Amino acid sequence: MTNKEIANILLQIAKIMELSGKEKDRFRIVAYEKASQAVESYGEDLADVYKRGGKEKIMEIEGIGESIAEKIEELIKTGKLKYFEELKKEVPKSEVEFLQIPGIGPKTAVVIAEKLKAKDIDDLEKKLKSGAADKLFKEKTKANILRGIEILRRMEGRLLLTEAMPIAEEVVAYLKKVPGVERVDPVGSLRRWKETVGDVDLVASANPPAGGPKKVIEAFVKFPKTSNIITQGETKATIIHKDGVQLDLEILPKEKYGSLLQHFTGSKEHNVALRTYAVGKKYSVSEHGIKNPQGKLITCATEEEVYKTLGMDYIEPELREDRGEIQAALQHQLPKLVELKDIKGDLHFHSNWSDGSDKIEDIAKAALRAGGRSGPEAQKLGYEYVAIADHSPGLGVAQGLKISDFDEREKEIEEARKSCPKIKILNSVEVNIKADGSLDLPDEFLAKLDVVTASIHSSFFQSQEQITKRLLLACANPHVDIIGHPSGRLLGRREAYDVDWEKLFQAAAKTKTALEINAFPDRLDLKDSLCQAAQKQGVKFVICTDSHRLEHLDLMRFGVAVARRGWLEKEDIWNTKGYEELLEWLER
């Protein structure tokens, strides 16, 4: 039973309690919701935690007490939960389904099921459109529900961060040129660099003399790539970008900008935790400011003031997920997060020898020139090194190289080294970890290479035992330096393979094998919460782009974002080291 499955059952319990209306204590419901979130974002599999320390160990997780720990125990042991099975009988399945529709809460869900007798969302939509629901809902409510259904269907394909960010940046750049605009900031999950986002939310402040909020809104809806204006008010507007993304802009008053920016950035969980802490200190935090114990409202023009007023260090947006950042901010123990400018090289680039599209010399020049940085920095800072890591023979689909090909390729690397002496070109491979855990290149050959990344590209659905064994064998191989995309997940397409993370982290730490944070858009693998868990075990990382084209070098910032969300510092990451120090690690 995975954390996700356990979390889902806990959430279902909360929903059924709400729907049945029998549970008068709403905090009991909230407790299940919180526990669900705690389980879902927990870095290690609870089944493993249970194996190590039983129920008591599970109770150590914030938000899980004795009662819920017992339920988790039953789920892990039997795969079932009697309490849940009984509870499910209390409400029809359709009601739980209706709750997914934005704008519909428990009360309305019950009305839809009992009075309208809708069987499912499709049936509900039909009844709303045919007029069968007219007695129950007036026009606006009907339209509201239909819109909710549409949003739900669109939500099924949330945007990848790597798709949403460039759109947001383009709009921000556009708005910054509008007269009177002082500040523009992306907010929400986008500002926290979460791996997927729903809509693109932006906030801005404007100077009245130049026309004020209204003028800015007018400019916003005229953004050249607008396909549709949904709403346009005095201070707020929503447009649809021509490639289908919804963009929201809200103009905020300057004097409260900090409080509002903080509020809209979230996460919800972070804000709840922040407010809860504040209450303990007799403060009250809202988007309008902070009421001190004397009842005086302190307005915050900057986010820094918000945290400072509460006696905390400033918390970077990437950390605002309620994973201990508030406690750390109070104790001045927040990590100094790694930054893009710390990255000194990329260790995962596919050339046209395998499935990449570029010559080695061109890769070297591009890495030297831009070094994964876009914008003004790109001109100044280049990488010190880049590793050409083509696929090994086993990967037929990606034109993996035979040993003789690698020898040929080495000649081209030598030539590129001569024509491009300012950057170190490392002779590398992304070698396959086969189903039995062996590698598809012999050790004698791997020994000749500068750096070796080992990755799983086949037999994804083996048992946890099998998969873990493969990864442990790869770590134990003295020639393997990096485990590539350790979980194998593809966002929106494939679940991670089933790994015993605890064991992998221990092995990686012991053998000084780095885990890759793969910056490719639908990977972002190892994911943030696992990075955090691994770092605690002493694991080191590399952040690599897995580039197949020159422009993929720019993806580095998304890998860095994952590392930052995983609380990683410069010291945790090998490719922040200069070439000499990198060699020391590689020759360990």
Next chain:
DNA sequence: GCCGTTTTCGGCCCGACTGTTTTCAGTCG
């Protein structure tokens, strides 16, 4: 149900918007 430098009992974040029952319940972020 969870949790504790005020507490093992008695709290649990806060405010805005929406539709409509026109004074507030329901939902959201």
